[in-house]
Amino acid sequence: MDPPRPKSITLSELTDRRKQLQSQQSTVQSRRRQAVCVRRACKKYGGKNSVNVVLDGLNMTVPKGCIYGLLGASGCGKTTLLSCIVGRRRLNSGEIWVLGGKPGSKGSGVPGPRIGYMPQEIALYGEFTIRETMVYFGWINGLTTKQVNEKVDFLVNLLQLPSADREVKNLSGGQQRRVSFAAALLHEPELLILDEPTVGVDPILRQGIWDHLVHITKDQNTTVIITTHYIDETRQAHMIGLMRGGKFLAEESPTSLLQKHNCESLEDVFLKLSVIQNRGKRRRSSILHEITEAMTAQIPPAELGAENPAIDNNSEISGEFGEPLPVPLAKRNSSLADNKELPLDLPPEEQVRTRFTDHFKFIQSNHMKALVWKNFLWMWRNVGVMCFIIGLPVAQIILFCLSIGHDPVGLHLAVVNYESNINDCAIYEKETKCELAFLSCKYLKYVKAKNQKIDYYDTESTAFAAVRRGKAWGTLVFSANYTDALRQRIEMGKDAEPEVFDLSDVLINLDESNQQISLLLRRDLVYAFQNFATNLATVCNYSTKVVTPPIRFNQPVYGPIVPNFTDFAAPGVILTIIFFLAVALTSGAMLIERNEGILERGLVSGECCLRDSIFILI
Numbered sequence: 001m002d003p004p005r006p007k008s009i010t011l012s013e014l015t016d017r018r019k020q021l022q023s024q025q026s027t028v029q030s031r032r033r034q035a036v037c038v039r040r041a042c043k044k045y046g047g048k049n050s051v052n053v054v055l056d057g058l059n060m061t062v063p064k065g066c067i068y069g070l071l072g073a074s075g076c077g078k079t080t081l082l083s084c085i086v087g088r089r090r091l092n093s094g095e096i097w098v099l100g101g102k103p104g105s106k107g108s109g110v111p112g113p114r115i116g117y118m119p120q121e122i123a124l125y126g127e128f129t130i131r132e133t134m135v136y137f138g139w140i141n142g143l144t145t146k147q148v149n150e151k152v153d154f155l156v157n158l159l160q161l162p163s164a165d166r167e168v169k170n171l172s173g174g175q176q177r178r179v180s181f182a183a184a185l186l187h188e189p190e191l192l193i194l195d196e197p198t199v200g201v202d203p204i205l206r207q208g209i210w211d212h213l214v215h216i217t218k219d220q221n222t223t224v225i226i227t228t229h230y231i232d233e234t235r236q237a238h239m240i241g242l243m244r245g246g247k248f249l250a251e252e253s254p255t256s257l258l259q260k261h262n263c264e265s266l267e268d269v270f271l272k273l274s275v276i277q278n279r280g281k282r283r284r285s286s287i288l289h290e291i292t293e294a295m296t297a298q299i300p301p302a303e304l305g306a307e308n309p310a311i312d313n314n315s316e317i318s319g320e321f322g323e324p325l326p327v328p329l330a331k332r333n334s335s336l337a338d339n340k341e342l343p344l345d346l347p348p349e350e351q352v353r354t355r356f357t358d359h360f361k362f363i364q365s366n367h368m369k370a371l372v373w374k375n376f377l378w379m380w381r382n383v384g385v386m387c388f389i390i391g392l393p394v395a396q397i398i399l400f401c402l403s404i405g406h407d408p409v410g411l412h413l414a415v416v417n418y419e420s421n422i423n424d425c426a427i428y429e430k431e432t433k434c435e436l437a438f439l440s441c442k443y444l445k446y447v448k449a450k451n452q453k454i455d456y457y458d459t460e461s462t463a464f465a466a467v468r469r470g471k472a473w474g475t476l477v478f479s480a481n482y483t484d485a486l487r488q489r490i491e492m493g494k495d496a497e498p499e500v501f502d503l504s505d506v507l508i509n510l511d512e513s514n515q516q517i518s519l520l521l522r523r524d525l526v527y528a529f530q531n532f533a534t535n536l537a538t539v540c541n542y543s544t545k546v547v548t549p550p551i552r553f554n555q556p557v558y559g560p561i562v563p564n565f566t567d568f569a570a571p572g573v574i575l576t577i578i579f580f581l582a583v584a585l586t587s588g589a590m591l592i593e594r595n596e597g598i599l600e601r602g603l604v605s606g607e608c609c610l611r612d613s614i615f616i617l618i
């Protein structure tokens with residue numbers, strides 16, 4: 001079936017529409033005069049293959065001092081729009097002006113205490129009491145403790161909360177949402193952004209909350225943007241934006257919407273507009289075409305093309321369904337001139353002068369105080385977690401010192417002693433007289449004294465096989481004439497035959513696959529020989545200098561004569577563990593805060609992610 005043909009628009013209808021359109025004229029000045037002004041906002045999620053367009057050229061105008069109800073089905077993009085307004089997300093294209101500046105720009109005060117933000121999640125520290133929660137958010141937003149305490153009693157009363165000394169985690173879900181709401185209200189911000197504040201709140205209390213919102217918009221000129229799924233509760237709003245398909249179906253006062261669409265409830269209006277929107281773009285385009293044609297026809301040809309530098313080139317006004325309407329410049333000029341009520345003075349944010357030192361103003365004292373206090377309070381309330389976090393590295397360090405860093409002992413050495421069999425060796429090991437026999441056995445006694453294990457093998461090949469199988473860390477081979485050759489080497493010195501030198505050497509082959517073990521084994525084998533030779537020289541009345549290398553190690557300047565690996569490695573290990581502990585604590589805390597929405601809330605209040613990390617690290 002063909003879609004119904006569009007009706008032609010009468011002049012009175014056109015005038016009506018123009019009146020609505022004029023309230024959304026879009027010049028740089030008017031954008032900055034609004035509490036919030038969004039123009040041609042586009043926001044999409046996902047990559048090339050699965051793009052999810054959430055905002056599709058959306059226009060929104062929130063005048064100062066009004067309650068603006070943002071309505072729409074679940075998942076239509078309300079939270080996304082709000083997080084772009086508070087500066088937590090960026091648009092893919094389009095502009096946002098908040099309280100006269102662009103969110104995140106210097107001097108705009110957004111994010112910062114000018115905004116009160118209540119996210120959809122509870123976003124509170126469960127371990128804190130209601131009062132402590134208020135103190136934390138109050139300090140972050142520049143209030144003194146006295147000011148916070150004064151407000152806490154009022155808010156507890158207004159929102160019918162239990163005693164301010166109750167911990168947040170012990171409150172019901174609805175009570176927790178009210179504490180979250182109170183935290184946003186606390187510092188009386190210029191712009192209050194509330195994402196579903198009335199979920200889980202009974203009708204009487206809901207009415208109380210709305211009454212308070214009406215009161216603060218009237219008396220304090222606060223602007224409130226509120227999202228809710230209870231469409232009809234927004235009857236008290238000054239303006240509502242019905243959102244669908246990334247655009248607004250309408251942006252008007254509830255009364256005029258009800259009258260215009262001849263409906264009894266805002267839900268009916270929403271349904272009616274949704275049906276109209278579903279009729280398709282073709283019909284909408286033709287309506288838009290009619291409007292613009294008709295408007296253009298009313299302008300004298302001479303005025304077409306006249307330019308006014310006060311109006312920016314991207315000007316557009318939004319109509320029903322949020323469609324941007326191209327309006328001739330001259331018409332835009334005249335509509336601007338018609339609106340005499342608009343104040344001409346501009347908010348000063350953009351002109352704020354910044355000094356060079358402002359770029360280095362990294363830490364604000366109130367933020368520092370709040371963050372340090374919050375972190376210590378959190379630790380204090382989570383003693384178990386903190387004990388684990390601190391106890392774990394302490395246990396790791398103790399285990400390290402007990403198990404790692406000592407000299408390895410009990411290493412197996414495969415010995416092939418052609419001079420003596422194992423039984424003879426056992427006898428001569430005990431010998432203490434100056435008897436130059438079976439010196440290989442006497443040397444092995446000193447090796448054993450180093451707490452290494454000696455395994456005897458008959459041949460070199462079996463000893464090598466043992467090392468290859470991992471049963472020993474090295475082979476020691478003594479020649480059959482080892483003792484004679486060693487004696488001649490000592491007695492004849494430089495005059496000894498080359499063969500004497502060969503036969504008096506202990507042939508050693510180590511498993512070098514583990515550098516530390518092989519270094520320590522080399523050291524033990526050399527020291528064992530020095531001890532053995534020194535002892536032999538002493539009992540035989542030789543000068544010990546004959547059998548030791550001509551190098552003398554005196555008392556060390558620092559540390560013991562035989563340095564300990566634990567003493568060397570422990571400081572590094574302790575520092576590494578402390579570093580990773582701090583990193584784990586910081587990232588853990590930030591992940592918890594991020595998942596629970598507390599981080600987002602803090603960032604909207606003007607906290608800085610980097611600064612927070614540094615405080616947690618400290």
Ligand SMILES: Nc1ncnc2c1ncn2[C@@H]1O[C@H](COP(=O)(O)OP(=O)(O)OP(=O)(O)O)[C@@H](O)[C@H]1O
Binds near residue numbers: 081
């Ligand atoms: N970080 C994200 N990455 C990808 N998609 C997202 C992300 N955040 C939101 N979306 C999607 O964007 C759409 C709009 O989400 P949004 O949370 O803004 O909706 P909403 O109108 O606030 O919904 P509700 O009323 O249920 O809270 C949803 O389809 C959601 O799945």
